[in-house]
Amino acid sequence: MKNGLEDVVAAETQLSHVNGEAGQLIIRGVSLDRLVEYARFEDVVTLLFKGLLGHVAGTVELGRRLGQKRAEVFTHVLAIDDALLQLPPVDIMRALMARLPDGDDLDTALLLLAAPAVFLPAVLRLKRGQAPVAPTPALSHAADILAMLGAAMPNSREVAALDAYLVTISDHGLNASTFASRVVASTKAGLTSSVLAAISALKGPLHGGAPGPVLDMLDAIGSAENAQTWLVQALDHGERLMGFGHRVYRVRDPRADALKAALQQLAAGDLAYRDRIQLAEAVEQSALSILKVRKPDRPLDVNVEFYTALLLDALRFPRDAFTGVFAIGRMVGWLAHAREQALEGRLIRPRSHYVGPLPQQAA
Ligand code: COA
Numbered sequence: 498m499k500n501g502l503e504d505v506v507a508a509e510t511q512l513s514h515v516n517g518e519a520g521q522l523i524i525r526g527v528s529l530d531r532l533v534e535y536a537r538f539e540d541v542v543t544l545l546f547k548g549l550l551g552h553v554a555g556t557v558e559l560g561r562r563l564g565q566k567r568a569e570v571f572t573h574v575l576a577i578d579d580a581l582l583q584l585p586p587v588d589i590m591r592a593l594m595a596r597l598p599d600g601d602d603l604d605t606a607l608l609l610l611a612a613p614a615v616f617l618p619a620v621l622r623l624k625r626g627q628a629p630v631a632p633t634p635a636l637s638h639a640a641d642i643l644a645m646l647g648a649a650m651p652n653s654r655e656v657a658a659l660d661a662y663l664v665t666i667s668d669h670g671l672n673a674s675t676f677a678s679r680v681v682a683s684t685k686a687g688l689t690s691s692v693l694a695a696i697s698a699l700k701g702p703l704h705g706g707a708p709g710p711v712l713d714m715l716d717a718i719g720s721a722e723n724a725q726t727w728l729v730q731a732l733d734h735g736e737r738l739m740g741f742g743h744r745v746y747r748v749r750d751p752r753a754d755a756l757k758a759a760l761q762q763l764a765a766g767d768l769a770y771r772d773r774i775q776l777a778e779a780v781e782q783s784a785l786s787i788l789k790v791r792k793p794d795r796p797l798d799v800n801v802e803f804y805t806a807l808l809l810d811a812l813r814f815p816r817d818a819f820t821g822v823f824a825i826g827r828m829v830g831w832l833a834h835a836r837e838q839a840l841e842g843r844l845i846r847p848r849s850h851y852v853g854p855l856p857q858q859a860a
Contacts, residue, residue: 498850503744508671508679508842512545512833515670517745522752524668533755538638538663538826539563542610545668545833549840551603564634566611567641573597573612574619574629582623587820590616591696599687601839606832609692613828614638617821618645621814639663642825643812654763655812661759662808665752666801666823668830670745674698674705675827675834682835683845691835696824702739705823709816710739711806714780721779728780728787738784740803742795749798756804763811770811777807 499505514523522529525544532541539560543553553559573593581589593616597608619629622645630645639659643651669675678695682688699705718727728738743750757774764770781799788797809819838845 501744507676507845508834508838510671510834510837512830512837513668513670515745517743517747520746520748520751522669529665529751529755533661533664533759536664537660538667538829541664541667542829545829546603546606546836549833549836550606553603560637561634562607563611563638564632564636564641566607567615567632567638568634570608570611570615571619571629571631574615577620577623582620586617586620586624586818587696587700587824589620590821590824591693594689594696595693597689599689601687601836605688606836609688609832610828613696613821613825614642615645617818617825618642618647620821621818622647646813658759658763658808659812662756662805662812662822663826665755665759666805666826668827668833669752672704673701675830678831678835679838679842680845682838683842685839688832688835692828692831695827695831699824699827700820705820705827707739707800707802708806708809708819708823711802712810712816714739715773715776715806718776718780721776724780724783725787728784732787732791738788740800740806741784741788742797743800746798746800747796750800752801753799753804756801756808760804760808760811763808767811773807773811777803 512525515521516523524532524541525547527544536544537556539556542563543556543559546553546559553562573596576593576596577589581592584592590613594609594612597612598605615632622629627647630647632641633644634641636644636651637656637660640651640656643655643659671679674695677698678691681691681694702710714731718724731738760770760774764774781803785798805823806816806819809822810816814822
């Protein structure tokens with residue numbers, strides 16, 4: 498038995514490959530560092546859906562249909578009532594998505610892709626007492642998300658930064674939420690059921706719930722001089738440093754560099770943010786040297802969540818919405834994996850090793 502299924506290969510996939518020793522992420526044959534250079538979110542959707550979800554004539558056509566789906570999803574925003582609004586944003590998104598019909602086709606997939614992108618901005622605005630902003634189908638997915646958040650004219654640097662984020666986190670091998678999506682898909686339950694399982698797995702702090710706490714940590718540390726003492730104390734109290742460590746990577750997570758580059762481009766010329774990046778770099782260096790001494794047998798490096806926190810903060814997402822933004826980007830991976838599993842895989846049904854008491858043997 499492998500606790501946590503560590504190193505167990507549980508699926509064959511053409512979608513993405515995480516090379517933990519080399520620190521490389523390949524998405525359908527393209528290395529992440531290349532992909533973020535040219536791709537927008539719509540390009541990655543086209544790439545990941547290819548051959549799995551109907552026929553899409555190309556990125557432009559996909560963008561047009563995705564825009565229409567955002568408009569369709571917006572009608573569901575009316576279902577957000579006061580009781581629902583008391584929940585954290587990702588829980589509200591999950592509840593709203595559970596109202597969508599199940600299915601296996603491209604239409605369902607595009608509806609599910611559109612759903613978190615429309616629900617999250619609407620929820621954030623309603624929580625602030627503001628009316629939701631309707632989508633503009635002609636905009637790109639990233640630009641429309643920012644427009645629905647309330648940016649009258651989303652600025653191109655912000656759109657590029659959000660696009661870079663969505664592309665970077667679009668897919669990542671058999672992580673916990675993607676595995677959850679594949680388990681449900683293996684029963685042929687449908688795409689909506691699959692991604693609902695995935696979003697539930699995502700919200701935990703060991704997976705997609707880490708970036709909010711990363712920002713809390715940076716705030717608590719406050720200055721570079723304070724980093725060493727603060728980090729040592731946290732580890733002495735048995736805490737984990739959020740934004741560090743990974744099940745598969747034994748070197749730096751390549752997504753951290755992609756997101757740091759996006760952040761630097763976004764924040765170029767912004768003095769307040771330059772200070773923030775310098776603090777993050779100081780914390781990163783201190784944490785890496787402390788972890789090296791404390792865990793000599795377990796290489797622990799920066800993971801995706803560290804610079805996610807800074808990038809999403811710079812884009813003015815509140816920290817309790819970070820997991821929801823992650824869901825907007827990862828939705829494409831969940832859908833592609835669910836479809837791949839349903840088409841090519843078998844029912845996922847492992848066995849357990851019983852360690853409980855046995856019934857009394859009859860004398
Ligand atoms: N801070 C301090 N110690 C850490 C650590 C961290 N961020 N991540 C792992 N470790 C330590 C563990 O305490 C453990 O030490 P031990 O063997 O002395 O008990 C060892 O490294 C192995 O940890 P383990 O929990 O077996 O690794 P995992 O593969 O199950 O965990 C994560 C992977 C991501 C869950 C883990 O690194 C973590 O909790 N990171 C912080 C949360 C985070 O950033 N999540 C986002 C992931 S993208």
